[in-house]
Amino acid sequence: LKTSEAAELRARLRAVRHTVLVLSGKGGVGKSTFSALLAHGLAADETKQVALLDIDICGPSIPKMMGLEGEQVHQSGSGWSPVYVEENLGVMSVGFLLSSPDDAVIWRGPKKNGLIKQFLRDVDWGEVDYLIVDTPPGTSDEHLSIVQYLSATHIDGAVIVTTPQEVSLQDVRKEINFCRKVKLPIIGVVENMSGFVCPKCKNESQIFPPTTGGAEKMCQNLNVSLLGKVPLDPQIGKSCDRGQSFLAEAPESPATLSYRNIIQSESENHCANESPRFRALLQYAKGLNRLVLLCHK
Amino acid sequence: LKTSEAAELRARLRAVRHTVLVLSGKGGVGKSTFSALLAHGLAADETKQVALLDIDICGPSIPKMMGLEGEQVHQSGSGWSPVYVEENLGVMSVGFLLSSPDDAVIWRGPKKNGLIKQFLRDVDWGEVDYLIVDTPPGTSDEHLSIVQYLSATHIDGAVIVTTPQEVSLQDVRKEINFCRKVKLPIIGVVENMSGFVCPKCKNESQIFPPTTGGAEKMCQNLNVSLLGKVPLDPQIGKSCDRGQSFLAEAPESPATLSYRNIIQSESENHCANESPRFRALLQYAKGLNRLVLLCHK
Numbered sequence: 001l002k003t004s005e006a007a008e009l010r011a012r013l014r015a016v017r018h019t020v021l022v023l024s025g026k027g028g029v030g031k032s033t034f035s036a037l038l039a040h041g042l043a044a045d046e047t048k049q050v051a052l053l054d055i056d057i058c059g060p061s062i063p064k065m066m067g068l069e070g071e072q073v074h075q076s077g078s079g080w081s082p083v084y085v086e087e088n089l090g091v092m093s094v095g096f097l098l099s100s101p102d103d104a105v106i107w108r109g110p111k112k113n114g115l116i117k118q119f120l121r122d123v124d125w126g127e128v129d130y131l132i133v134d135t136p137p138g139t140s141d142e143h144l145s146i147v148q149y150l151s152a153t154h155i156d157g158a159v160i161v162t163t164p165q166e167v168s169l170q171d172v173r174k175e176i177n178f179c180r181k182v183k184l185p186i187i188g189v190v191e192n193m194s195g196f197v198c199p200k201c202k203n204e205s206q207i208f209p210p211t212t213g214g215a216e217k218m219c220q221n222l223n224v225s226l227l228g229k230v231p232l233d234p235q236i237g238k239s240c241d242r243g244q245s246f247l248a249e250a251p252e253s254p255a256t257l258s259y260r261n262i263i264q265s266e267s268e269n270h271c272a273n274e275s276p277r278f279r280a281l282l283q284y285a286k287g288l289n290r291l292v293l294l295c296h297k
Numbered sequence: 298l299k300t301s302e303a304a305e306l307r308a309r310l311r312a313v314r315h316t317v318l319v320l321s322g323k324g325g326v327g328k329s330t331f332s333a334l335l336a337h338g339l340a341a342d343e344t345k346q347v348a349l350l351d352i353d354i355c356g357p358s359i360p361k362m363m364g365l366e367g368e369q370v371h372q373s374g375s376g377w378s379p380v381y382v383e384e385n386l387g388v389m390s391v392g393f394l395l396s397s398p399d400d401a402v403i404w405r406g407p408k409k410n411g412l413i414k415q416f417l418r419d420v421d422w423g424e425v426d427y428l429i430v431d432t433p434p435g436t437s438d439e440h441l442s443i444v445q446y447l448s449a450t451h452i453d454g455a456v457i458v459t460t461p462q463e464v465s466l467q468d469v470r471k472e473i474n475f476c477r478k479v480k481l482p483i484i485g486v487v488e489n490m491s492g493f494v495c496p497k498c499k500n501e502s503q504i505f506p507p508t509t510g511g512a513e514k515m516c517q518n519l520n521v522s523l524l525g526k527v528p529l530d531p532q533i534g535k536s537c538d539r540g541q542s543f544l545a546e547a548p549e550s551p552a553t554l555s556y557r558n559i560i561q562s563e564s565e566n567h568c569a570n571e572s573p574r575f576r577a578l579l580q581y582a583k584g585l586n587r588l589v590l591l592c593h594k
Contacts, residue, residue, distance in 0.1 A: 027324010058435035109406030138355035
């Protein structure tokens with residue numbers, strides 16, 4: 001990064017208070033779903049300004065999940081405007097730049113990196129309390145670029161999303177190694193699809209069985225926090241397809257209850273902990289908690 | 298591609314008869330699982346030589362799924378040797394070049410492309426009836442490079458793997474557009490995770506609900522063959538983690554039966570069809586069919 005570019009990025013992002021990357025090794029583990037819910041959760045506090053940036057250039061899911069499909073980015077004197085879900089929740093994705101949601105973005109690394117830089121430098125983000133960055137799977141261009149570009153400012157850390165089976169955990173270990181190599185703090189790991197409760201007989205099945213102990217054992221071995229486990233719920237996929245928050249649509253679901261448990265135990269465990277990482281986590285937890293409470297009103 | 302490079306690739310790959318790419322828009326839909334089963338299925342015919350090439354550089358799952366974790370590539374006078382599962386089934390993956398399966402490959406596009414070229418040019422593939430290429434999700438460097446490098450020889454076509462929900466289908470449409478743009482024939486679409494049968498009460502749940510009609514409607518709309526739907530089965534994840542074929546371990550599973558149905562209906566539908574694409578498909582179907590029959594012995 002040239003000095004002039006770093007200065008530009010710093011100037012544009014100076015009013016961003018907290019930044020969280022949402023990572024996963026493997027695709028299809030619920031990364032974008034988690035990013036979308038986290039953004040909704042934080043924005044439940046109307047005094048906070050939340051930004052959700054989707055840097056999955058070839059497979060952007062965020063516009064659909066946030067109910068923003070078909071929206072376009074507007075250009076103003078101060079740059080591109082994010083697309084707003086609510087007044088305090090702005091979203092940016094390559095999806096808003098395509099003429100059809102089926103258009104393929106057939107780009108090699110340098111073009112993807114160029115767009116990510118534009119998303120940071122040319123978007124009029126304004127005052128932002130939380131910038132959530134949803135990433136594609138892997139440890140390649142997009143990940144290196146976002147960490148490099150945000151080094152001009154500050155990243156609180158990364159949340160890593162996984163599913164319980166070893167094939168997925170193997171990729172999470174790679175992602176943890178990536179974080180350590182680029183000195184990105186790890187906020188913790190979320191295990192999605194942890195089990196499925198049959199709606200008819202209430203029997204729980206492990207659809208992606210944790211043959212090697214799941215995220216729990218991996219987190220112990222690697223000394224990383226497990227933020228929680230969320231069971232499979234068909235309502236999650238339905239809500240994502242409709243662009244709505246499943247927590248609002250299924251307050252009684254075991255998945256919603258799991259989210260609440262994650263939040264409570266995290267708050268209890270880390271209340272007394274003074275590290276900025278855990279304070280930041282507590283903020284998200286509070287945000288998610290607010291969301292859950294809101295859903296139960 | 299320089300003329301000299303194209304000539305080198307052509308020379309190395311001249312004894313490869315059929316090449317199939319396995320693609321998906323979204324990650325985590327079962328692409329590597331399908332690639333692994335297809336390779337096993339084709340190799341059930343001992344007179345055929347099968348090669349499985351994993352070009353998911355940042356998230357290679359094939360070594361684990363094929364039970365080859367910890368194996369290393371050997372160098373011989375005629376190039377790198379693939380790792381052999383059986384005498385007629387050779388595998389190549391970046392996983393065989395790492396000192397630990399948890400090592401992250403933190404590479405931007407050009408380095409990934411360089412390795413893919415090496416996998417084609419420097420590996421002593423020998424006589425190969427079927428080369429199956431497992432790809433990462435998306436439409437970026439790896440996809441453009443493999444199509445470019447293999448243009449020196451011949452690609453029969455692509456199988457696209459998806460799950461039923463719209464968020465996944467949206468990415469498949471991008472992948473289909475990619476195939477059309479680069480003139481890659483589409484053999485067909487496989488829908489994984491099409492439903493889950495509770496092992497206790499046998500009630501079927503749609504875990505990733507087909508809110509927009511699933512792969513079936515998409516295939517009709519886009520005039521692409523649907524090769525079949527495979528239900529979720531926890532045994533699949535377990536078998537993959539153990540590096541074994543789940544068809545062999547669960548011959549009674551609805552997923553195994555679905556595979557058999559895919560194969561039978563495909564054979565019936567396309568027997569009379571003379572296009573090379575369908576003749577190739579018939580070959581795979583026969584291969585998979587042999588696998589299923591083998592499992593039932």
